[in-house]
Amino acid sequence: MSTALALAAPLLSGFAGALATHRLARLAARSRAPVRHGWRRVRPGAMHWTGLVLAGGLVGLMGYVGLFVGSSRPDAARQMQILRGLVAAFAVGGTGCLWQVRAICRADIAWRGTRIAYTGPDGARHERPMQDIAAKAQGALSAPRLTFPDGTVLKLDPYATGVGDLLERIAEARA
Numbered sequence: 001m002s003t004a005l006a007l008a009a010p011l012l013s014g015f016a017g018a019l020a021t022h023r024l025a026r027l028a029a030r031s032r033a034p035v036r037h038g039w040r041r042v043r044p045g046a047m048h049w050t051g052l053v054l055a056g057g058l059v060g061l062m063g064y065v066g067l068f069v070g071s072s073r074p075d076a077a078r079q080m081q082i083l084r085g086l087v088a089a090f091a092v093g094g095t096g097c098l099w100q101v102r103a104i105c106r107a108d109i110a111w112r113g114t115r116i117a118y119t120g121p122d123g124a125r126h127e128r129p130m131q132d133i134a135a136k137a138q139g140a141l142s143a144p145r146l147t148f149p150d151g152t153v154l155k156l157d158p159y160a161t162g163v164g165d166l167l168e169r170i171a172e173a174r175a
Contacts, residue, residue: 020056039117042109042162044101052101055094062087104160111166114173116146118154126152130173146170 062083071079108119117127128148135147138158144167146154156163 039110039112040162040165042104042107042156042160042166044104045157045159045161047159048097048101048104051097052094055090055097058090059087059094062090100157104157107154109154109156109162109166111169114169116166116170120152130170133170133174136167136170136174 066080066083066087070076073079106119108117108125110117111130114130115127116130116133117125120126132148133146134149136144137147138144143158144156144163146156148154156166
């Protein structure tokens with residue numbers, strides 16, 4: 001039974017990784033608002049997807065080593081303790097990447113011309129002119145934030161695809 005489990009574990013890990021990747025790809029492709037011609041969107045960037053894939057792969061690999069390979073060295077207990085810490089650290093990092101991807105997809109930010117549309121925290125879809133943006137701020141170590149006169153703050157991820165183009169368009173519209 002142990003040999004069968006050792007042979008099936010990589011296949012099960014691969015299947016779980018493929019299933020997780022498929023679900024994340026569907027999440028990124030799905031949009032809450034219908035796609036309208038001419039609207040450009042903010043999407044998760046390559047850094048997000050790379051972080052998810054690499055964190056998942058490292059957690060899977062190190063988990064497999066910890067569960068099925070182990071160590072025969074005299075300090076094996078200490079090595080496995082360090083390995084468990086690494087698995088936990090990469091799992092937390094992967095969860096952070098997943099949280100960021102979900103936040104970008106849920107905000108569903110789009111723009112066309114001088115109009116910006118987004119899904120607010122209440123789940124409602126909002127569309128406003130870019131001239132309504134009261135402030136555009138970005139600290140040295142913080143993400144760009146757009147503030148509207150009613151107090152609504154729209155946080156942008158600087159590593160998302162399309163954020164640079166959106167910020168340029170806002171600067172042109174406000175000039």
